[in-house]
Amino acid sequence: xxxxxxxxxxxxxxxxxxxxxxxxxxxxxxxxxxxxxxxxxxxxxxxxxxxxxxxxxxxxxxxxxxxxxxxxxxxxxxxxxxxxxxxxxxxxxxxxxxxxxxxxxxxxxxxxxxxx
Numbered sequence: 180x181x182x183x184x185x186x187x188x189x190x191x192x193x194x195x196x197x198x199x200x201x202x203x204x205x206x207x208x209x210x211x212x213x214x215x216x217x218x219x220x221x222x223x224x225x226x227x228x229x230x231x232x233x234x235x236x237x238x239x240x241x242x243x244x245x246x247x248x249x250x251x252x253x254x255x256x257x258x259x260x261x262x263x264x265x266x267x268x269x270x271x272x273x274x275x276x277x278x279x280x281x282x283x284x285x286x287x288x289x290x291x292x293x294x295x
Contacts, residue, residue, distance in 0.1 A: 181205040181284045185275045188289030191265055197291060199260040201275030203284070206256060211279040212237050213258045215249060217271035217291075224274070230258060242268075265293045 187199040203213065214229030214237065228249035229237035236249070246265075251258040258275065272288040 181277065183275050183277055183284050183286035185273065185286045185289040188273060188291045190292045190294065193266060193293055193295055195265050195293070196261070196263045197265065199262070199273055199275075199289060199291075201258045201260075201286060203256040203275075203277050206277060206279060206284075209279055211277055213251065213275065213277045214238070215258070215260045216274045216276055217269075218274070218288075219268075219271040222271075227273070228260065262291070265291075267293050267295075269293050 182204050185199060185201045189197060191197055211232045212229055215227040216224050217227050218224040226238060226240055227243050228239045228247060230249050230251045231237050232253050234251055246263050248261040270293045272290050274288045275286040277284045
């Protein structure tokens with residue numbers, strides 16, 4: 180059984196930083212893509228950044244470039260999202276998703292709130 184668990188969200192002031200972590204279990208030693216998505220109140224879920232099990236980037240939103248950095252540890256089956264220079268509009272629930280063999284596995288999400 181595949182399980183995905185995010186951690187690291189919280190409350191931060193504009194210009195601050197947060198590091199999100201995502202742990203996957205039950206996936207075995209296979210090729211996969213893992214990534215971060217976010218959903219703000221009243222908006223659709225959108226991709227933030229994606230990385231594959233080889234450590235290669237699979238995609239990144241324009242708003243993330245220069246501020247957010249995705250990284251991964253294939254041995255631990257974990258990915259991270261370092262978020263710097265956070266803005267009010269970054270407030271959202273951040274979800275981790277793992278895709279393999281045509282199936283997607285989602286975590287429950289972690290809340291990130293940027294407020295002054």
